[in-house]
Amino acid sequence: GILDDNEFFDVLMTYAKAGPDDICIRITATNHGPKAAPLHVLPTIWLRNTWSWGVDDRVTELHEIRRNGRPPRGYRAAEVTHGFLGRYVVVAAGSPTTLFCDNETNAKHLFGDAAPANHSLYPKDAINQRVVHGRTKATNPGGYGSKCSFWYRFDAVEPGETVTVDLRLATGDPSPSWFGDDFEQQLTTRAYEADEFYEHVVDPSLGAEDRHVARRAYAGLLWGKQLYRYDVRQWLDGDPVGHRAPESRKKGRNEHWRHLALADVISMPDEWEYPWFAAWDLAFHCLPLAHVDPEFAKEQLLLMCREWAMAPNGQLPAYEWEFGDVNPPVHAWAAWHVYRIDGYRDREFLVRVFTKLLLNFAWWVNRKDEGGSNLFEGGFLGMDNIGLFNRSAPLPPGFRLEQSDATSWMAFYCQQMLKIALELARTDKAWDDVATKFLEHFLAIAQAMRHFGSSDKSLWHEEDGFYYDVLVQPDGSAPHMRVRSMVGLLPILGATEIPSWVVEECPDVTSRFTWLQERRPELVKPMLARPDGKMLLTLVPPKRLRRILQRMFDTEEFLSPFGIRSLSAAQRQAVTARVGNETVSIEYEPGESRTGMFGGNSNWRGPVWFPVNVLLADKLRTYGRYFGDSFTVEVPTGSGNWCTLDQAADVIDGGLTALFRPVDGRRPSDGKRIESSPDPLWSDHPTFSEYFDGDTGEGLGATHQTGWTALVAHLLNPRLPPDPRTMGWG
Incomplete structure (x- = not known):
């Protein structure tokens, strides 16, 4: 297949904040193949097209920064002017070719003679036309537009060789000093601080492999944060200008959710394969998130209850392909655990989420x-x-x-x-x-x-x-x-x-x-x-x-x-x-679904799923705290091994964590895929699958759904702040 003989480049993106409005960016690409190969790297910045639809006339522009009519020495830069965000500059080290075009649809290509007269001469596929097809006149020679790429060309990257591209996004006036010692120091310092932070988050008594998996799970969750913008009313009615939306759309999906208008940063199940929220997924995300960013976890739970998300009748939105579907009511459970992980301190949060969930509970009872x-x-x-x-x-x-x-x-x-x-x-x-x-x-x-x-x-x-x-x-x-x-x-x-x-x-x-x-x-x-x-x-x-x-x-x-x-x-x-x-x-x-129900891309007819397993173990501990040693259960059934309910819960949690613990050098969750290779290129990068084979443990479904599978970090990190009161819970 495409990965045979390691004929690919491995690309690593590193971001380090030098200040609130100053981000250092490093891109490294390594040739893992057996022979030299060319490489094109095009870091790209673009402005979201808000001007073509008749609803936003704010000024947005990108233009190349020049010194005395020439590109500056040692770097290339573009200035961003945005009506809401203000002014930024993006600076690329070295001498890449700057390519500008407009972040607008290629109307001429799509509609031919029916294209509007004011269509862009340099549409958003112009950079592709220039790089892939060699059309030198495709991009804007004037050095301005609403989309810009810095084109780095490496004619022959040798086997094992790594090439580096450095950029910086900031608000000041660019200069060569933006790179060099200060740039390197920012990367080094932020990496040290991240390591120091996770030393306090992840239980130090864990083995190296468990600590690695936990940190990767947290990283996947944080990487999966995404701006989610969906105004149902605007989608159903269409835009004021351009092609009219068909009348049938007004009676299409989510027609009863016209109030929903989200423009918020939300934790996605997976930013690549599932770039939309699901209410019950999100509730489970919030437990591991609370270990690293409790305020964000609380904001996520409250967001689903806000007036622009929750329906007037109290229903929580399920997911975008049918907000009116019904997800399990796990919001209150997640809110309690986030409150607990945060040290039983934020009663204001608890009151806010509880009062909104009273409406949701009433919806369940009435509907x-x-x-x-x-x-x-x-x-x-x-x-x-x-x-x-x-x-x-x-x-x-x-x-x-x-x-x-x-x-x-x-x-x-x-x-x-x-x-x-x-x-x-x-x-x-x-x-x-x-x-x-x-x-x-x-x-x-x-x-x-x-x-x-x-x-x-x-x-x-x-x-x-x-x-x-x-x-x-x-x-x-x-x-x-x-x-x-x-x-x-x-x-x-x-x-x-x-x-x-x-x-x-x-x-x-x-x-x-x-x-x-x-x-x-x-x-x-x-x-x-x-x-x-x-x-x-x-x-x-x-x-x-x-x-x-x-x-x-x-x-x-x-x-x-x-x-x-x-x-x-x-x-x-x-x-x-x-x-x-x-x-x-x-x-x-036990494995992939053999039925087409719900698209056939998930399966609840045998595989192991993290969310319900975590809930079952949690409740066995509730029973265990009450019954103590007076109630035992045989685990496995017929084995003669009798456990307390706490110990039985540990068996479930242990099974889930075992998915990520190597046996003979391979994680069961990797199955026979390339991730099971002993090569550190693969073994150092565990994937967090959507669900797991009920017999073998192989990860199935979306392979990067760190979302609720990131609960493994919560299981590996049971240390919680003690209840500060003499008589608390549990």
Whole structure:
């Protein structure tokens, strides 16, 4: 293939800030091939085209800086004038050829004689025409425009040779002194400071390989920050000038999200393969981000709740190809953990995010509980093809799917809101009755999961010892969809501790619970209490938890060497069902998807996914803090090795981190790809895949989705600031 014999250049970009408006840039390119090869390097600066659409007439311009009509000695430079950003200069060391054109579409090429009369003579593909096709008149000879490249030509770079290009972006007046000793010192100092910073962030007790992986994960997250600009109203209506948008667009996707107008820096799942946010991905990004930049992590969580993002009815935007889809409600969980990682200090953040999530919780209750039974039909819920059928599409008339995972997610959401409300009530008793509301709502959801409807059907299947979706049919029957998947494990997430201090510090919650014990004893079954006053709210009773964990830690079902599979390996034989006139099926697929559902480029029918694994381990620790040594589970099932729930959680986390720990010199996540080469050129650069093969651990999907897979840094870095209060959480 293209990488055979290492016939390529490896390009490294280094940025170092010399000041708030002064960035040193170094580009190094190394020929790793066996023979000399030519190389063209074209650092490019361009101004975003805001002037062609009839909505922005601010002045923007790039022009070449000359001295007495000549290029300056020792460097080339372009001055940037922008109506909003002000003045900058970009300076390139040496004597590259400067190429200028306009950042405008080549209308003549696209539309021929129909091109507008005022089209640019030097459109944005002019630099390509000049460099690739040798058309010397393609670029602007006057040395100005809105796009500029500095053209460095290296006729023959020898094998193993490295060439270097230096640039600087700043606001001052350029001179040769911008390079040389000061430039080198800035690069050296910033590199030292970065190393020093990460020595404090990454646990020094970790081995060198783990520290390397953690730092790469953090770097990938920070590199994935991107300006995300999307004004839905403007997109639907089209621009005031130019070609008119078709009328059909006004009824196209996201037509109900006209309020959404984002122009914010957002952490992307992957700036290359997934350059758009997904609400639940973003929530998971914020945990590792909080270790390196807690303020940015908090800003990200708040952004999804702002008026220009959250719908007026309280729904969070899912992702740009359908903002109205439903992602799992993990925002409150992420907000709590960011608050915790930041040392339990920023109560203002907690209040701000909590008050907005009250709206979102109300949206869930009002829109996703169709029957008013406290059971939820969430639809897509992030796990693309995990079900027998497309859960975003409507079922045939008369059918209704009571989703085990949707109801589990809502119980989980309810508990996270309860936890935040209790924390806020410690210093402001106005939140006490809000905590009571979430306590009662959780108890109602838990009761509904035990029994619902006229048939008194439970989502729990006693014979199988597992939770399943239930398909309510037109004749009133409600069979279980007996597919053992992550859907049936998610009830484990419905667990949270109630610390002993609540009795003294939250009297309204305490008195209401006492009232419920006396008047509604059937409701309080999900609440367990220890003699020391500590309590546990749990969706899954201990006997059921033991049976679920027996399956979850069975290597023939869910437990892989690298975490918990999304579908039981016992489903290697396809499970089929009939819904209306359609027969549907599902089977274990540990690697790439064999179905076209949701584009076929992700797979929840067997692979290991970081986000749900991290949640499962987190909740096992919640159970473990309550039960201590009194509750043990066999891991793996049938092995005779009995573990506490804390230790069982460590098994899950250990499987996830094992993906990045070399075995015989190779990381399991690299599979048989070129990244598995022992050559440091590859082995020093781990990739963070979207998901992982349920049998082998090979990384699949987007290979650079550092996003939620960067949770590995959070797992490798468990050191957290202690709760400063005498009686805290956990």
